[in-house]
Amino acid sequence: xxxKRYLNFQGYSFMMPALLAILFFTxxxxxxxxxxxxxxxxxxxxxxxxxxxxxxxxxxxxxKFWASFTNTFRYVLVVVPIQTMIAMALAALLNSKINFSRGxxxxxxxxxxxxxxxxxxxxxxxxxxxxxxxxVIEQLFGTKVEFLTNPSLVLTVIMAMNIFSxxxxxxxxFLSGLxxxxxxxxxxxxxxxxxxxxxxxxxxVPQLMPITFYVITMGLVGCFQxxxxxxxxxxxxxxxxxxxxxxxxxxxxxxxxxxxxxRATALAFVLGTIIFAVTYIVNKLLKADxxxx
Amino acid sequence: xxxxxxNNKKLKIIxxxxxxxxxxxxxxxxLWSILTSFKTTAEIxxxxxxxxxxxxxxxxxxxxxxxxxxxxxxxxxxxxxxxGINLIFNTMxxxxxxxxxxxxxxxxxxxxxxxxxxxSQVTMIPLYIVVAKLGLxxxxxxxxLTTMINIGYIFMMRQFFVNFxxxxxxxxxxxxxxxxxxxFRIVLPNAKAAVATQAVFVFMGVWNEFMKPLLFISSPDKYxxxxxxxxxxxxxxxxxxxxxxMAGALISIIPIFIIYIVLNKYFITSNDQTAGVx
Amino acid sequence: xxxxxxxxLATSLLLGVTACSSGDSTKTTVKDDTITLAVWGSSPAxxxxxxxxxxxxxxxxxxxxxxxxxxxxxxDALTARFAAKNAPDVxxxxxxAAPKFIKSGVLADIxxxxxxxxxxxxxxxNSFKDKEGKLYAVPKDYSTLALxxxxxxxxxxxxxxxxxxxxxxxxxxxxxxxxxxxxxDQAAMVFDTSMARHMSSLIASGLDPVTAEGKxxxxxxxxxxxxxxxxxxxxxxxxxxxxxxxxxxDWAGAAFxxxxxxxxxxxxxxxxxxxxxxxxVKYEALEAPTVNGNKETMTFTVGYAISxxxxxxxxxxxxxNYMTGDGQKQWSELSGTFPTRQSVxxxxxxxEDKVLKAHIEGAKYGTVWSSGVNLPVISGAFxxxxxxxxxxxxxxxxxxxxxxxxxxxxxxxxx
Numbered sequence: 001x002x003x004k005r006y007l008n009f010q011g012y013s014f015m016m017p018a019l020l021a022i023l024f025f026t027x028x029x030x031x032x033x034x035x036x037x038x039x040x041x042x043x044x045x046x047x048x049x050x051x052x053x054x055x056x057x058x059x060x061x062x063x064k065f066w067a068s069f070t071n072t073f074r075y076v077l078v079v080v081p082i083q084t085m086i087a088m089a090l091a092a093l094l095n096s097k098i099n100f101s102r103g104x105x106x107x108x109x110x111x112x113x114x115x116x117x118x119x120x121x122x123x124x125x126x127x128x129x130x131x132x133x134x135x136v137i138e139q140l141f142g143t144k145v146e147f148l149t150n151p152s153l154v155l156t157v158i159m160a161m162n163i164f165s166x167x168x169x170x171x172x173x174f175l176s177g178l179x180x181x182x183x184x185x186x187x188x189x190x191x192x193x194x195x196x197x198x199x200x201x202x203x204x205v206p207q208l209m210p211i212t213f214y215v216i217t218m219g220l221v222g223c224f225q226x227x228x229x230x231x232x233x234x235x236x237x238x239x240x241x242x243x244x245x246x247x248x249x250x251x252x253x254x255x256x257x258x259x260x261x262x263r264a265t266a267l268a269f270v271l272g273t274i275i276f277a278v279t280y281i282v283n284k285l286l287k288a289d290x291x292x293x
Numbered sequence: 294x295x296x297x298x299x300n301n302k303k304l305k306i307i308x309x310x311x312x313x314x315x316x317x318x319x320x321x322x323x324l325w326s327i328l329t330s331f332k333t334t335a336e337i338x339x340x341x342x343x344x345x346x347x348x349x350x351x352x353x354x355x356x357x358x359x360x361x362x363x364x365x366x367x368x369x370x371x372x373x374x375x376x377g378i379n380l381i382f383n384t385m386x387x388x389x390x391x392x393x394x395x396x397x398x399x400x401x402x403x404x405x406x407x408x409x410x411x412x413s414q415v416t417m418i419p420l421y422i423v424v425a426k427l428g429l430x431x432x433x434x435x436x437x438l439t440t441m442i443n444i445g446y447i448f449m450m451r452q453f454f455v456n457f458x459x460x461x462x463x464x465x466x467x468x469x470x471x472x473x474x475x476x477f478r479i480v481l482p483n484a485k486a487a488v489a490t491q492a493v494f495v496f497m498g499v500w501n502e503f504m505k506p507l508l509f510i511s512s513p514d515k516y517x518x519x520x521x522x523x524x525x526x527x528x529x530x531x532x533x534x535x536x537x538x539m540a541g542a543l544i545s546i547i548p549i550f551i552i553y554i555v556l557n558k559y560f561i562t563s564n565d566q567t568a569g570v571x
Numbered sequence: 572x573x574x575x576x577x578x579x580l581a582t583s584l585l586l587g588v589t590a591c592s593s594g595d596s597t598k599t600t601v602k603d604d605t606i607t608l609a610v611w612g613s614s615p616a617x618x619x620x621x622x623x624x625x626x627x628x629x630x631x632x633x634x635x636x637x638x639x640x641x642x643x644x645x646x647d648a649l650t651a652r653f654a655a656k657n658a659p660d661v662x663x664x665x666x667x668a669a670p671k672f673i674k675s676g677v678l679a680d681i682x683x684x685x686x687x688x689x690x691x692x693x694x695x696x697n698s699f700k701d702k703e704g705k706l707y708a709v710p711k712d713y714s715t716l717a718l719x720x721x722x723x724x725x726x727x728x729x730x731x732x733x734x735x736x737x738x739x740x741x742x743x744x745x746x747x748x749x750x751x752x753x754x755x756d757q758a759a760m761v762f763d764t765s766m767a768r769h770m771s772s773l774i775a776s777g778l779d780p781v782t783a784e785g786k787x788x789x790x791x792x793x794x795x796x797x798x799x800x801x802x803x804x805x806x807x808x809x810x811x812x813x814x815x816x817x818x819x820x821d822w823a824g825a826a827f828x829x830x831x832x833x834x835x836x837x838x839x840x841x842x843x844x845x846x847x848x849x850x851x852v853k854y855e856a857l858e859a860p861t862v863n864g865n866k867e868t869m870t871f872t873v874g875y876a877i878s879x880x881x882x883x884x885x886x887x888x889x890x891x892n893y894m895t896g897d898g899q900k901q902w903s904e905l906s907g908t909f910p911t912r913q914s915v916x917x918x919x920x921x922x923e924d925k926v927l928k929a930h931i932e933g934a935k936y937g938t939v940w941s942s943g944v945n946l947p948v949i950s951g952a953f954x955x956x957x958x959x960x961x962x963x964x965x966x967x968x969x970x971x972x973x974x975x976x977x978x979x980x981x982x983x984x985x986x
Contacts, residue, residue: 004396007393007394007395008395008396009395010389010472011389011393011394011396011398014388014393014472015386015390015401017381017385017386017442018382018383018386018447021382021438021441021442022405022408025438025442026408026416026444027408028423029422029423030408030411032416032419033411033416033419036415042675043418043650043653043654044650044654044671044672044675044677045653045675046656047675058984062980062984063977063980064977064981090315093311094312096308098309098312102557102558102561104312104316105557105560105561106557107316107319108315108316108319109553110323111322111323112497113323113497113549114323114546115542115545115546118322118325118326118329118538118542121337121535121821122326124819125340128815128816128817128818128819129816130756130817130818130819131819146962148816149816149958149961150962164319168319172490172560173449173490175560175561176453176486176487176490176560177456177487179559179560179561180457180487181456182458196304210453210455211452214448214449214452217406217448218448221409221410225412225413227412235765237951237954237958238955239954239955239956239957239958240955240959240961240964241956241959241965242955245955247412248414251414252414253951255414255415256646256647256650257947257948257951258947258948258981258985259944259985260984260985261415263984264414268414268415271411271412272407272410272412276407276410279406333848334825334848335828335829335848335851338825338828338848339830417647418655421651421652421654421655422655425652425655425656430657507644508647508651511609511639511640511641520642523642523643524640524642534848
C-alpha cells in the first residue's frame with residue numbers, strides 16, 4: 001500500500017509542472033469556450049444571452065456544416081493513411097544500414113523547413129490553369145485540367161500539399177522510434193530465415209506500434225483541423241461551391257465573418273468529439289491499446 | 294551465400310533509387326526558393342525562369358536593413374528558453390504517463406488527448422484574455438508561458454517510453470536511486486533520439502509561431518522574427534513582395550538548420566554503430 | 572546529452588532574466604496623456620506619412636501617441652483586444668467592418684466631436700454612421716477603382732488609348748478583338764471574382780445585393796444576371812482572365828506589371844507597387860467603365876474610430892480631428908493616399924495628374940464598400956457561389972439563387 005502511495009506521489013510530481021501550465025493556458029481557455037457554446041455571444045462587447053442547445057440545432061441544419069463534414073472526412077481518409085505509410089516506409093529505408101543515410105535525412109527534412117508562403121507560391125505556379133501541371137497534362141492527353149476552379153480537384157491539390165509537407169515530420173518521429181528497437185530482435189528473425197521484407201513486417205511494424213499510434217492520432221488531429229492551406233487557396237471563402245470548406249475554416253468564418261462566437265465554439269466541440277471518436281475507433285481497430293501498456 | 298549477397302545488392306539499388314527520387318522531389322522546392330530569393334518581384338511574378346535573369350540582392354538588402362538583428366535575438370531568446378522548458382517538463386510528464394503506475398493516469402492521458410482535439414480558432418481569444426489578465430500583453434513572457442508545455446510532445450514522449458527497456462530502470466532502482474534520480478541519470482541519457490526529435494520540433498514550432506506573436510506582441514522592437522519578416526513582405530496591402538519573403542524565409546531557416554545539423558547524429562545512431570562493428 | 576540539457580537549462584535561466592527585464596521596461600514609458608493607436612502594416616510611404624503626421628500632432632499639442640502595428644489578421648487581433656477589455660484608444664476601421672463594431676456598441680459616438688463635417692465627401696462619412704445618423708468613425712483616406720491600360724501592349728497590338736471604350740459592353744467587345752492579337756498566357760483584361768469589386772456594377776444594373784431589410788438579393792434583376800453572365804462568357808472565351816486562377820500570380824497588379832494583361836480594373840493602391848516592383852511598365856488610367864449607361868466604381872475607405880471605454884477620450888478626439896483636419900494634407904502628401912476632405916483635395920490639385928484624376932472623379936459617384944452588418948455574410952456567399960458559375964458547374968441564375976439562399980439562411984440563423 002505504501003508503495004502505491006509512493007507511486008501516486010511520484011507520478012503527480014512528475015506531471016505537476018505540465019499540469020499547472022496546461023491548467024492556466026489550455027484548460028481555462030477551453031472551459032471559457034465550453035460555456036460560450038450555450039450562449040449567443042457578441043465577442044466584441046461581451047454581451048451574451050443563454051440559448052441552451054440552439055447553437056447545435058443551427059449547426060446541424062446548415063448545409064455548410066455537412067459540406068465541411070464531407071470535405072474534411074474525404075481529406076482525412078486520403079491523407080492520414082498515405083502520409084503514415086510513406087513516412088514509415090521512408091524511415092525504414094533510411095534505417096536500413098545504407099550509406100549517406102544522414103545526408104538523405106538532411107535533404108528529406110527540408111520541406112518541413114521551407115516556409116509556407118514559398119510552398120503556396122510553388123503550388124500556385126504548378127497548378128494554376130496556365131501552370132506546369134495543366135500544360136504538361138494538356139500536351140500529353142490533349143485535355144485541359146483546371147485544378148483550382150474544379151471543386152473536385154482543388155481539394156486534391158491541398159491534400160498533395162499537406163502530404164508533401166507533413167511526411168518528413170512524421171518520418172523523423174518514426175526514425176527515432178526505430179533507434180529504440182533492440183538489434184537482437186532482428187538477429188533472431190535472421191536466424192529464423194526471414195528476409196528484409198518479412199523482418200520489416202514482423203519486427204519493425206509491431207515494435208513501432210506505440211509510435212504509429214502517436215503518428216496516426218496526431219495525423220488525425222492535424223487533418224481534421226486543416227486550415228491554412230484551405231484558407232490560402234480559397235481566399236478564406238471555402239469556395240468554389242464549398243469544396244474547400246473544412247471544419248476549421250467554417251469555424252473561423254462563424255467566429256469572425258458571422259460574428260457568432262457561440263456557434264463557432266459549439267462547432268469546435270462537435271469537431272473535438274468527432275476527432276476523439278474517430279481516434280478511438282481507429283486505434284481499437286489497429287489494436288494499438290494492447291501495446292500501449 | 295552468394296545468392297543472398299546478390300539479392301542484397303538488388304535491394305540496395307532499389308532502396309537508393311527510391312531515396313534519391315524522393316530526395317530530388319523534396320529538394321526541388323527548396324532550391325527553387327533559393328534561386329527565387331535572388332529574383333526581383335517582377336521576375337517572380339512573370340514566372341517561367343529557373344535561374345535569375347540578373348542576380349538581385351534587393352530582397353536581402355530589405356531584410357538586412359530592417360531591425361533584423363533585434364528580431365533574431367528576440368526569437369532566439371524565446372525559442373531557446375521555451376525549448377529548454379519543454380524538453381524537461383514534456384519528457385517528465387511523458388515518462389510518468391508511460392512508466393509510473395499512479396492512480397488516474399489513464400484518465401489523465403485521455404483528458405490530455407481530448408484537449409488537443411479542440412481547434413485553436415475558438416480558444417485563441419480566451420487565451421488572449423488570460424494573457425491580458427495576467428498583464429503579459431506585449432511581453433515575451435506571453436509567448437514563453439503559453440508555449441512552455443506541448444501536449445502533443447508529452448504524448449510523443451509517452452509513446453517512446455512505452456517501449457523503453459525496463460531492465461535499465463530496474464537496475465537503477467535496485468541501486469537505490471529515486472524516480473527523479475533514475476529519470477535524470479538513467480532514462481534521459483538513454484532517450485537521446487526521442488529528446489533530440491522533440492528539441493527540433495519544439496524549437497521549430499516556436500520559431501515559426503505565427504498567431505501568438507501577432508496577437509500578443511505589438512511593439513516592433515519586441516517582434517519575433519517571423520512577425521518582423523512578415524511586416525516587411527506585406528508592406529503593400531495587396532501586393533506581396535516575394536523577393537523579401539523568400540530572402541527572409543531563407544535567413545530564418547538558418548538557426549533551425551544549425552540546430553538540426555547538431556542534433557542530426559541522434560536521429561540515426563544504431564546504424565553507424567553497427568556499421569562500425571562490421 | 573547531459574551537456575545539452577545543462578546548456579539548455581543554463582541559457583533558459585540566463586535568458587529568463589533578460590526577457591524579464593525587457594518586459595518591465597514598457598510600463599514606464601506609457602504616460603497618462605499617452606494614447607495608443609492600432610494600425611495595420613502598410614507601405615513604407617504610408618508608414619512614414621503616419622509617423623511624421625503623428626509627430627506633428629505631438630509637437631503641436633504636447634500629447635503622446637504610441638503606434639501599435641498589427642501586421643496581419645487585423646480584425647481578429649482587434650476583436651481579441653476588445654474581448655479582453657484591452658482595446659486601443661484609437662484604431663483604423665474599415666467601412667466594410669464598421670457596422671459590426673457599431674452594432675456591438677463598442678465605438679464611441681463622435682457625432683458632435685468631429686469638426687466641419689460638411690467638408691468631407693459625404694458617402695465616405697455616411698459609411699461610418701448608424702441608422703440614426705450617429706457618427707462612429709471619421710474617414711482618413713479612400714481608394715476607388717479605375718481602368719488601367721498597359722500602353723506598350725496596347726500599341727503593339729495596333730491600338731491607341733482613344734480606341735479603349737468607356738462602357739462595359741464596348742470594353743468587352745474590344746477585349747475580345749484584342750485577345751486575338753495576344754499570346755495564350757496574356758489576357759486582354761484581368762478580372763476579379765469577388766463581390767467587393769462588382770457591387771457598384773450590380774447596382775448600376777438595377778440590383779442592390781443588400782435589401783432594405785439587410786437580406787441578400789442576387790436574382791431580382793435580369794440585367795444584373797446579364798452583367799455577371801458577361802464575366803462568365805469572357806472567361807470562357809479567354810479574353811477575361813483571373814490573375815490567380817488563370818495566370819498563376821497572386822494579384823492583378825502582378826499580371827499587369829509583368830505584361831501578362833493589357834487592362835485591369837484596380838484601385839490606386841497599385842500605384843506604389845507599380846512604381847517599386849514594376850518600374851518599366853508604361854500605363855495610363857481611365858475612369859471605371861459605365862454599366863448600362865450609369866457611371867460606377869467601388870470606393871474603399873478607412874477611418875479612425877475611438878473605443879467607447881477609452882480613458883483618454885479627450886486626447887483621442889483631439890488626435891482624430893488633427894489627423895483628418897490640420898494634419899490631413901501632410902498625411903495625404905506623404906502617404907500618397909487621397910484626402911477625404913474636399914478642401915484638402917482642392918488644395919493639393921490632385922486632378923492635374925491624369926492617373927489620379929481617374930480615381931478622384933470616381934469618388935463623386937462611387938459605391939462605398941459597406942452595407943450594414945450582414946454584408947460580410949452576403950458577399951461571402953456570393954464569392955463562394957460565383958466560382959461555381961465561373962467553372963460551368965451551375966448557370967449564373969442557379970448559382971445566384973444558391974448564393975441568395977445560403978446568405979439568407981445564415982442571416983436568419985443569426986437573428
